[in-house]
Structures are given as C-alpha cells and as structure tokens.
Amino acid sequence: EVQLVESGGGLVQPGRSLRLSCAASGFRFDDYAMHWVRQAPGKGLEWVSGLNWNSDSIGYADSVKGRFTISRDNAVNSLYLQMNSLRVEDMALYYCVKGFRRWLQSPNSFDSWGQGTLVAVSS
Amino acid sequence: QSVLTQPPSASGTPGQRVTISCSGSSSNIGSNTVNWYQQLPGAAPKLLIYNNDQRPSGVPGRFSGSKSGTSASLAISGLQSEDEADYYCAGWDDRLKGWVFGGGTKLTVL
Numbered sequence: 148e149v150q151l152v153e154s155g156g157g158l159v160q161p162g163r164s165l166r167l168s169c170a171a172s173g174f175r176f177d178d179y180a181m182h183w184v185r186q187a188p189g190k191g192l193e194w195v196s197g198l199n200w201n202s203d204s205i206g207y208a209d210s211v212k213g214r215f216t217i218s219r220d221n222a223v224n225s226l227y228l229q230m231n232s233l234r235v236e237d238m239a240l241y242y243c244v245k246g247f248r249r250w251l252q253s254p255n256s257f258d259s260w261g262q263g264t265l266v267a268v269s270s
Numbered sequence: 271q272s273v274l275t276q277p278p279s280a281s282g283t284p285g286q287r288v289t290i291s292c293s294g295s296s297s298n299i300g301s302n303t304v305n306w307y308q309q310l311p312g313a314a315p316k317l318l319i320y321n322n323d324q325r326p327s328g329v330p331g332r333f334s335g336s337k338s339g340t341s342a343s344l345a346i347s348g349l350q351s352e353d354e355a356d357y358y359c360a361g362w363d364d365r366l367k368g369w370v371f372g373g374g375t376k377l378t379v380l
Contacts, residue, residue, distance in 0.1 A: 182369070184315075191356075191372075192307070192358050192360075192371045192374070194360075194368060194369035194370065194371065197368075197369065206367055206369075207368065209366070209368075247320065252302075253302035253361060253362035254302070254303045256305040256317055256320040257307070257360070258320070258326065260314040260315055260316070261314065262314055263314060
C-alpha cells in the first residue's frame with residue numbers, strides 16, 4: 148500500500164523559511180515522478196512543484212518560482228520542499244503527491260496523495 | 271483565476287445523472303490528457319479519472335470522463351449521497367510548463 152507522510156509544517160513569520168519533507172513507502176520510489184500540491188483554507192487545489200524520477204526535469208508554479216526548491220533523495224525514499232521568503236498567500240495545506248509515471252509532464256496523473264502538512268504564515 | 275474553468279457548483283437527486291464541465295485552451299486540454307479528482311469533505315483528493323476517460327481500479331463505473339477539443343467533462347450516473355464532494359479537473363499546460371487545476375466544482379446531492 149502506498150503511504151506518503153508529510154512533515155515540517157508549522158507557523159512561520161512572513162519572509163522566513165520552512166522545509167517540508169515527505170516519507171514514501173509501499174512502492175518503488177525511484178520509479179515515479181513526485182509533486183507538491185497545496186490547498187489554501189477553503190480554496191481549490193494548486194500545483195506547486197514537481198520533479199521526475201531522477202530529478203533532471205523539475206517544474207514550479209509561477210507563484211513560487213525563485214522562492215521554493217523541490218528535491219528528492221531516492222536512497223531514503225524522501226521528497227522535500229525548501230520554502231524561502233514565505234508570504235501570507237503561501238499559507239495552505241501542502242500535499243505530497245505521487246505521479247503515475249516516471250516523467251514530470253503529461254501523459255501523467257497524481258495517483259496517490261498524503262494527508263498533508265499545514266503551513267501557516269503570519270506575523 | 272484558474273487556468274481551467276469549472277462551474278463552482280452542481281447538484282442532482284439520487285439516481286440522477288450529472289455532468290461537470292472543464293474548459294481550457296490549446297496549450298492544456300487541447301494538446302494533453304485530462305484527469306479528474308474527487309475530494310470528499312475533510313479528506314485528501316483521490317484520482318477519479320485519468321487519460322481523459324480511464325478509471326483507476328476501485329472507481330465505480332458510474333464515473334466516466336470525456337474530452338473534445340479544449341473541453342472535458344465528468345459524468346456521474348446513478349448519483350448517490352456519498353458522491354457529494356468537490357471535483358477538480360487537471361492537466362499539463364505546455365505554455366506554463368506545469369500542471370494546472372480547475373477551480374473545483376462542489377457537487378450537492380439533494
């Protein structure tokens with residue numbers, strides 16, 4: 148059974164940094180693309196960032212480009228999101244998501260989701 | 271403002287058939303496949319339809335997807351109370367070089 152467990156969320160002041168982690172199990176981690184998708188309170192889903200199986204193809208939403216960095220460590224089955232210069236509008240539940248295939252782009256889908264870790268940004 | 275456009279709400283009575291639309295452009299739906307996700311209240315999203323019209327194992331046959339040009343649709347037949355949820359379409363956008371979602375449709379079973 149696929150399991151994705153996020154950690155690292157919390158309350159942070161605007162302008163500060165936070166690092167999210169996702170521990171994956173139940174599948175061959177290095178065979179699939181991975182993503183971060185967020186959901187602000189009471190709002191819809193927004194793709195934040197993703198990378199392919201070996202990290203040589205990476206993408207970011209325009210809203211986080213230059214501030215967030217996604218990475219993975221296939222040796223320990225983990226996905227990360229380094230978030231710098233956090234803004235109030237980054238406040239959301241951040242989901243770790245498994246891709247259906249190895250590559251970043253279509254054809255593909257998000258076939259397993261974690262329960263999310265909450266990031267609150269406030270002074 | 272979402273790149274993909276969905277109606278904010280939809281409704282139906284038990285047993286009815288409802289459809290949810292998703293409108294995009296040539297850079298996303300027009301040139302790539304569409305996926306649909308179901309988010310039950312208080313839960314993480316779940317993949318419902320992939321590659322326009324394919325159902326993952328475990329998804330009931332009552333759910334079906336289709337695509338034509340720059341639009342896609344999700345149809346739910348034999349509506350049940352447990353179908354009450356938010357539904358999102360999504361796809362890759364070649365111009366943005368990223369994944370985009372619709373704003374979501376809240377389905378109410380009356």
